[in-house]
Amino acid sequence: MANNTKSKKNDVVEETVNEPQKKKPRKFAQDDMILCKSVTYGELLLPGKKSKLLYIWSNYGDVTEVEFQDLQALRSTRSAYLMNPYFVIEDEELLEQWPELKALYDKTMALDIDSLFSLPINQFKKRLRDIPVGFKDPIKNIAGEKIRNGSLDSIAKINALDEILGTELKLMID
Template structure:
């Protein structure tokens, strides 16, 4: 064999080895955790006031006293809510705080929803929008955040710190409330 034939044979052998080689798994690949039914998951309320959730599988009554409270909820109860596309998860009334759970492809729709949600500071920003923008924004919000806005407006009306009659009428129209009578 001459040098050219040897090079071709080596190249062919290398190609054959590459084709049959199994890919090496990177240490950085994420391992998806399998949650057990009784595993506890942190869940934060984004609902003004008290929020109650009866656990359909565990028979536990989960209670959040106010906006921002965090309670541990059994995975099986969250899974049941997801399977039934419950408003607790999809309006939403609370947010799952466990990033490991949300990284699971089965929960990717909720992660996408959460990424699009507003924060508490955004509630103040929305309330301070010009009237036309306030109305359009309020129409586009998920139900859970509409509830948060109407509760904040109601709280400010009670405290005497909200003075926009136009925005009160918009909240009444979109959220089905009667806050105007509080004025």
């Protein structure tokens, strides 16, 4: 018996290798609303330089949308609102385009205020010294609240807060 298999002409299977294409950066319109989260203890007010809107956060962790043009104005003047920071931009696409803020936020996000107080004293002191300026006031306020409600009673940590942040929290101890 003869082999009846027809030979196919060089069937070339083309595989398209999908190289990860660089996604074009999103073009933001001036009035695009960008989600921002407060990292300030207590009320935070931001008057929009361009839009003339007043943005309000009630407390630490609250989110408010801020117009892109107002964020641009803050960035161009290296405003303390962004650089200390008093609030953080929650839009990853925008942060990819503003690498200096992304780097700052990466450092800032590494600081988990809740776990800060549970660190051993040596790590606690080191973290306090490395805290960005914008987080010092919230930490002072949170520490005061923790002393009042009894959840912070470590004299060593209170002394460290007083020494490093320039507070007098020791006076709050009964």
